[in-house]
Amino acid sequence: MAIDLVELLGADGARRSADVVEVVGPASVTRWVRHGRLLRPLPGVLVLPSRAGTWRTRAAAATLWTGGRLCGRSALYLSDLVADPGPLVHVAVGPARHVAVARPDWLRVHVGPAPSGPVAQGLPITADVDSLLTAWGHAHARRGTPREVEVARGAVIGACRRKRVAVDHLQEELAARSRLPARRALGHLLEQIARGCQSEFEIWGLTELLDVPGLPPVQLQYALQTAIGTVHLDAVIEEVQLGIELDGAAYHRSPDNWARDRRRDSAVLARGWVTLRIDHARAHRDPPATQEEITRAHWARKATLIARPPQQRAVDGRSSIILPPK
Structure with a gap:
């Protein structure tokens, strides 16, 4: 047969x-x-x-041979935290597993404490926190590449933004891994995420754009209640009710997202706030000119609010809100 x-x-x-x-x-x-x-x-x-030669079959073969779990970028791909798995298969094994035989160039075996975690898309993987730290360490090790560093940073930011992991949990695990490559850089990234940064553009903007000499410090991810619900502004100068939105290179080019942004801006305006939008290309092309634009917007808003009659001002306990005339 x-x-x-x-x-x-x-x-x-x-x-x-x-x-x-x-x-x-x-x-x-x-x-x-x-x-x-x-x-x-x-x-x-x-x-x-x-x-x-396919990544999926190689990943399955690696787990069958080692008895371990996919980790690092491989696990992040299966758990939907990175868009592609890359050319390598990463597998974690416990210290008792002997894997000293010659390995193919597509396989990386990470030996450490006995791995644990869920099953994702039919294959065993390590937990998100462990996968993120393994990906970070591999990307910043001697054989790491700039692309792997970019992927690892994006995975950390995305996992925190989507609340797949808590920033303080990652910080605790990082503190326990004294030998992790570039651990200081990861600590700095986590501090920026804890401040409210949710993208690489926002992280860059925090130091290169939003810290403008002579202006009040900005608040990140400011929650404003509007008629369409809570709107989270990337940054605000609260005393002049100025919101600053950092529009990423790809996201805001989508027609659907553009319409959504306009609806948000209208809802914010109805609360007496205005929104200054800064696009990715313009900000990177000329940061000083962008900072000057923020400065002009700040002083224009300040002059507008000072000129308003006192009866049009009210305080809601958190911020000064301009109420529309009755």
Whole structure:
């Protein structure tokens, strides 16, 4: 009877050799390997030749061989915290697992405390905090690349923004990992996130744009109650009711997002606030001119508020709100 190898090896195209032998016997496995119908990329693991070069099959093979869990960027990909897994497969194993044999160049094995975590998309992974720290360490190690650093930073920012991890939890774990590469840089990034930064543009803007000499300090991620609900402004100068929105390079080009921003601006205006929007390209092209624009907006707002009659001013206990005339 003909054996369907695709069905035999399953959806990932990878299975332990011992499990296949148990079904079809050792002679068939030996013959299929000799004829190239099956491959052994790792000891004790069989894969389909047509799938051998795919990331998913390599990831499955790595977990079958090591008995470990996918970690770092590999785990972040499966848990939807990065857009692509990159060219490597990262797997975490406990100290008792001996993996000293030669490994393929696509595989990185991280030895440490016995890993734990959930199953994501059918494969075992480490918990988000551990995955983030492993990705950060690998990206900043000797063989790391600028692209991997960019991905690791984006994953940390995104995980905190989406509340997948708490900033203080990451800070606690970071404090316990004294040998993590670039741990000071990660600590600084977490401090900026804790202040309210939710993107690389906001982090850059905090030091390069928003700290304007002669102006009051800005508040980040300011919550303003409006007719359409709570609007979180990227930054505000509260005393003049000026909101500053940092429009990212891609997000705000979407027609749907553009319409959403206009609706937010109208709701903010109805509360007596105005919004100054700063786009990514203009800010990076000429930071001093952008700071001058913020300065002019601040003083224009200050002059406007001073000119308002006293009966149009009220205090809600948190900020000065300009009420529309009755």
